[in-house]
Structures are given as C-alpha cells and as structure tokens.
Amino acid sequence: MKIKYLGSAAYDAIPAPFCCCETCRRSRQAGGKNIRTRTQALVDEDLLIDFNSDTVSHFLQYNIDTLQIQHCLITHNHSDHLYVPDMLIPQYSREAVKVMYYAAESGYKEIQKGIEETPLMSKFAHAYCVEPYKPFYCGKYRVLPLPANHDPQASPVFYAIEKDEKRLLYAHDTGVFFEDVYEALRKFGRFDLVSLDCTGALQPDYRNGHMCVSTNLEVIEKLKKIKVVDEHTILVINHFSHNGAATYDDLVENVPKNWIVGYDGLTLEF
Ligand SMILES: [Zn+2]
Ligand SMILES: [Zn+2]
Numbered sequence: 191m192k193i194k195y196l197g198s199a200a201y202d203a204i205p206a207p208f209c210c211c212e213t214c215r216r217s218r219q220a221g222g223k224n225i226r227t228r229t230q231a232l233v234d235e236d237l238l239i240d241f242n243s244d245t246v247s248h249f250l251q252y253n254i255d256t257l258q259i260q261h262c263l264i265t266h267n268h269s270d271h272l273y274v275p276d277m278l279i280p281q282y283s284r285e286a287v288k289v290m291y292y293a294a295e296s297g298y299k300e301i302q303k304g305i306e307e308t309p310l311m312s313k314f315a316h317a318y319c320v321e322p323y324k325p326f327y328c329g330k331y332r333v334l335p336l337p338a339n340h341d342p343q344a345s346p347v348f349y350a351i352e353k354d355e356k357r358l359l360y361a362h363d364t365g366v367f368f369e370d371v372y373e374a375l376r377k378f379g380r381f382d383l384v385s386l387d388c389t390g391a392l393q394p395d396y397r398n399g400h401m402c403v404s405t406n407l408e409v410i411e412k413l414k415k416i417k418v419v420d421e422h423t424i425l426v427i428n429h430f431s432h433n434g435a436a437t438y439d440d441l442v443e444n445v446p447k448n449w450i451v452g453y454d455g456l457t458l459e460f
C-alpha cells in the first residue's frame with residue numbers, strides 16, 4: 191500500500207491568510223515543508239481520502255491521474271474535508287469516470303443533495319452513507335469507519351483500511367479515541383501505518399476535538415498495549431494548525447525520532 195499526503199494542515203492552512211502570529215511568520219520565511227495546504231491523502235492510485243477546496247490544486251500540483259480514482263472516503267463535513275461544489279465539476283465534462291463517495295450522515299446528505307440537484311451528476315458520482323463500526327468494502331479495500339471525538343454535528347468518522355494484508359489507520363480530526371474504539375481496532379488487526387491528528391502540535395493537552403503531541407503519545411501507548419502498533423508500525427502525525435505554535439522544523443526537533451512529521455507531498459510505502 192502507498193499513501194501520499196496531498197495536504198497536511200487544518201482549515202486555516204499554514205501560513206494562515208492574513209495571520210501575523212509567530213508560527214505563520216516563521217513558516218512563510220522558512221518555506222518548503224513549513225508551507226501546508228488543507229489535509230487530504232491518496233491511497234495507492236485509486237482511493238482518495240477527503241475532498242476539500244484545495245483538491246483541484248492538489249491534483250494539478252502532484253500531477254494526479256484522476257482517471258484512476260474510483261473511491262473517496264469523507265471523514266466529516268467540515269469544509270477542510272468536504273467541499274461539494276468542486277465535486278460537481280464533472281457536470282461540465284462530455285465524458286468522465288464515476289467516483290463513489292462514502293461519508294457518514296451529515297456529509298452523505300450534503301453530497302447526495304449536490305448530486306440530486308445537479309443535472310447529469312448522477313452519471314459521475316454516487317454517494318454511500320457509512321456508519322461507525324459497520325465495515326464495508328470499496329474496491330479491494332476493507333474499510334472500518336470509527337466514531338471520531340470531534341464536532342458531533344459533522345458526523346465525524348475516521349477510517350481503518352486494509353488491502354492485501356496491509357493495514358492503515360487514518361485518524362484525523364479526532365481527539366483521543368473513545369474507549370470502545372480500541373476494542374474495534376484490536377479486532378481489525380495490527381497496523382502497518384498509523385496517521386494521527388496533531389492539530390495542537392506542541393501546545394499542551396488538546397484532548398477533545400483534536401490532538402497534540404502529548405495526547406498522540408497517550409494514544410500510541412494504548413495502541414501498543416492492545417498490540418495493534420509495534421516497533422515496525424510507521425507513525426505519522428498530521429493535520430496541523432498554526433495555533434499549535436510549531437513550524438514543521440520545530441516539530442521535527444521536538445517529537446520522538448521514530449515519528450514522521452507529515453508535510454504536503456509526503457509519500458510512504460508499506
Ligand atoms: Zn480538519
Ligand atoms: Zn498564524
């Protein structure tokens with residue numbers, strides 16, 4: 191399996207527009223991996239995770255072959271993860287491939303409304319409503335949606351994904367996991383890669399809604415205890431806000447050496 195991070199920031203991006211905070215100033219100055227667009231990822235060539243308003247520029251920037259994308263998992267309907275207007279672009283194509291979108295209730299309703307209200311769109315997109323703890327297959331992937339500790343209005347889920355005996359846990363826009371989640375993860379199996387929300391970066395105690403480095407440590411310890419994470423699991427932190435008070439460079443210096451700090455364009459194979 192392969193994951194490519196197309197974006198790595200929370201809603202505000204880094205540097206955030208018009209922001210004079212120290213993190214934004216220093217990120218602007220340093221450039222490179224310190225510049226972050228909104229979080230999105232591509233698994234192998236065919237499974238997209240989230241569809242935000244940076245999606246079209248991500249496709250162009252990384253020269254993504256969009257004809258290969260067949261499925262898209264949506265985590266929740268905050269605008270840095272779901273932006274329906276750009277999902278409807280194929281209505282202006284004479285021909286386009288069809289994409290299946292998977293989202294829990296709020297996101298599903300929004301996508302379904304967009305498809306229904308747009309002539310021709312049903313030819314190019316299909317929406318499925320997912321539910322926490324109800325696994326499903328999309329293509330060759332076995333997917334388990336888990337309830338996220340995040341704004342309940344947004345029907346937030348995060349995803350455990352399996353293909354060819356490889357497993358990925360993509361857990362962004364969640365605080366520390368609900369207790370029931372650990373049992374479901376234990377049953378799902380050992381993970382080759384775990385990607386955790388780190389919106390609060392080096393700030394203390396982001397516990398509900400989002401996480402930070404200190405709460406990431408707690409979650410990783412719990413995942414180790416139930417043996418779904420071991421010394422071979424790749425650990426990634428991602429989805430950063432300037433309010434976390436850390437640039438990419440700061441994070442690399444301040445997190446455990448075996449963690450990978452996410453950045454736009456990071457690609458990992460496992
Ligand atoms: Zn977000
Ligand atoms: Zn800022």
Ligand SMILES: [Zn+2]
Pocket residue numbers: 266268340344363
């Ligand atoms: Zn969110």
